[in-house]
Amino acid sequence: GEDVEQSLFLSVREGDSSVINCTYTDSSSTYLYWYKQEPGAGLQLLTYIFSNMDMKQDQRLTVLLNKKDKHLSLRIADTQTGDSAIYFCAETLSLNDYKLSFGAGTTVTVRA
Amino acid sequence: AAGVIQSPRHLIKEKRETATLKCYPIPRHDTVYWYQQGPGQDPQFLISFYEKMQSDKGSIPDRFSAQQFSDYHSELNMSSLELGDSALYFCASSGFGETQYFGPGTRLLVL
Numbered sequence: 001g002e003d004v005e006q007s008l009f010l011s012v013r014e015g016d017s018s019v020i021n022c023t024y025t026d027s028s029s030t031y032l033y034w035y036k037q038e039p040g041a042g043l044q045l046l047t048y049i050f051s052n053m054d055m056k057q058d059q060r061l062t063v064l065l066n067k068k069d070k071h072l073s074l075r076i077a078d079t080q081t082g083d084s085a086i087y088f089c090a091e092t093l094s095l096n097d098y099k100l101s102f103g104a105g106t107t108v109t110v111r112a
Numbered sequence: 113a114a115g116v117i118q119s120p121r122h123l124i125k126e127k128r129e130t131a132t133l134k135c136y137p138i139p140r141h142d143t144v145y146w147y148q149q150g151p152g153q154d155p156q157f158l159i160s161f162y163e164k165m166q167s168d169k170g171s172i173p174d175r176f177s178a179q180q181f182s183d184y185h186s187e188l189n190m191s192s193l194e195l196g197d198s199a200l201y202f203c204a205s206s207g208f209g210e211t212q213y214f215g216p217g218t219r220l221l222v223l
Contacts (some may be wrong), residue, residue, distance in 0.1 A: 031124060031211075033211075037213070041213040041216065041217075042202065042214050042215060042216040042217050043155065043204075044214075045211065045212075045213060045214070047209060088154060088155070097168070098145075098160070098168070098206070098209055098212075099145065099157040099160060099168050099170060100145075100147075100155070100157065100168075100204075100212060101157070102154035102155050102156075103154060103202070104153075104154050105154055
């Protein structure tokens with residue numbers, strides 16, 4: 001997507017933390033999402049954050065939002081081989097615009 | 113918990129043929145979205161429906177049409193198929209304005 005940018009690749013050692021970054025351009029973004037896609041599979045919603053929050057934690061996942069810099073990150077603690085996948089950052093632009101605009105996706109490879 | 117159901121899961125068609133993709137939303141979800149994901153691409157929004165009416169339209173070709181039925185399931189009709197239509201087609205459902213949950217997708221291959 002043009003409005004949402006992500007780095008394309010991340011390699012991480014098993015047991016380490018992974019940090020996936022995303023920047024978005026539209027300051028009217030309301031919700032920001034992280035979806036996971038395993039090879040040949042569908043899109044699994046991991047977590048989301050409302051634009052008036054700056055942090056959300058859910059088990060091994062921590063989402064940080066810096067609204068001033070329009071920067072979103074997803075931290076995965078204790079990364080496992082099952083975390084190898086493509087991670088998409090996505091946004092909805094306003095309270096009346098519900099379609100998702102996706103980033104290009106970050107391919108995360110977990111090595112033993 | 114019930115998830116979004118899409119059928120068929122895989123479809124092979126020839127150029128210029130027609131295809132129909134079906135989506136059954138999560139029970140009590142009244143909104144359906146269609147997305148197209150080309151090889152190595154991010155999903156692109158095509159069209160959405162709320163309470164059987166089209167609610168938004170994205171980069172959907174004129175050769176494609178869609179509708180939502182009284183039981184809230186939706187169908188995406190694709191005519192005059194082109195090689196470039198080969199992609200993974202996702203349906204997502206939600207309550208109005210709420211988080212979207214995606215189906216497993218239909219993989220369409222046009223030969």
